[in-house]
Amino acid sequence: MINLTSYKEYWERLAKRVPFITGVLPVTVDEAMAKRLTSLKIGSVTLFVLPPAAESEAKNVDNFKEGNQCVVFVMEKYDPQRRDTWNVLESSQLVVEQLKTQMIEDLASGCALMRFDISTLNTLPETQFFAGFAGWSVGFKIIA
Numbered sequence: 001m002i003n004l005t006s007y008k009e010y011w012e013r014l015a016k017r018v019p020f021i022t023g024v025l026p027v028t029v030d031e032a033m034a035k036r037l038t039s040l041k042i043g044s045v046t047l048f049v050l051p052p053a054a055e056s057e058a059k060n061v062d063n064f065k066e067g068n069q070c071v072v073f074v075m076e077k078y079d080p081q082r083r084d085t086w087n088v089l090e091s092s093q094l095v096v097e098q099l100k101t102q103m104i105e106d107l108a109s110g111c112a113l114m115r116f117d118i119s120t121l122n123t124l125p126e127t128q129f130f131a132g133f134a135g136w137s138v139g140f141k142i143i144a
Contacts, residue, residue, distance in 0.1 A: 001066055001068065002052050002054075002113070002142060004051060006113055007051075007052065007113065007127055008024070008049060010024055010050070010066040010085040010111075010113050011024050011047060011049045011072065011116065012024050014047075014102050014103070014106070015047050016101070017036065017100065018046050018095060018099050018102060018103050019095075019099075020094075020095045020096045020131050021045050021046070021047050021095060021099070022041075022042065022044040022045055022046060023040075023046050023047070023057075023073070024046070024047045024049060025042065025046050025048050026046070026048075026050075026051070027047050027048050027049065027050045027051075027073075035077060037130055037133075038042045040075065040077050042077055042078060042079050043076070043077065043078070044076070044077050045074065045076045045092060045095055045135070046075055046077070046098070046133075047072060047073070048072065048073040048075055048129075050070070050071050050072065050073075052066070052067070052068040052069060052070045052115070052142065053069045053070075054066040054068050054069075055057050055067055055068075057117075060118075062095070062124070064098070067090050067141055067143070068141065068142040068143065069091045069139070069141055070116070070139065070140050070142055071097075071138070071139045072137070072138050073126060073129060073135060073136070073137050073138075074092055074095050074096040074099055074135045074136050074138070075092070075126065075129060075133040075134065075135035075136075076088050076091065076092045076133065076135050077132055077133055078133070078134060080117060080132060085127040085134040088127075088134035089125050089127070089135070089136070090126075090136060092115055092136060093135070093136070095135075096123060096135065096136040096138060099138065100119070100121065100123065100138060103116070103121075103138075103140075104118070113142075114142070115142060115143045116141060116142045116143060117140070117142075117143055120139070120140050120141040121138070121139070122138070122139045122140070123136055123137070123138050123139075123142045124136065124139070
């Protein structure tokens with residue numbers, strides 16, 4: 001399983017290299033999450049980071065290793081009375097493409113944490129993640 005502190009720090013460093021990302025927010029299910037969401041400004045583009053899910057890839061006891069299923073979200077907070085989700089997807093698409101470019105560059109440079117299987121990289125539109133947010137999810141599997 002990936003060290004959560006190192007994982008979060010990676011995304012914080014990466015976010016600084018992607019224009020228009022205004023912050024990184026680890027996703028938790030608790031009362032404080034709603035307060036953090038409402039404090040974000042309209043127009044902000046936040047990188048939401050979920051903790052990875054580890055799963056065993058071992059065929060036997062002698063070959064134990066875990067793979068890490070990961071998902072991050074590039075989400076823009078918007079006013080639904082002034083913009084529709086399609087417009088938000090259009091504006092945030094450039095940001096998610098820049099994020100993936102940085103991830104692939106880190107993979108190519110040998111970043112120890114981001115050794116992900118490029119064939120598992122997928123991007124999906126997200127319009128109902130949180131009310132008033134739309135954007136993209138990026139899923140991938142880190143190689144153990």
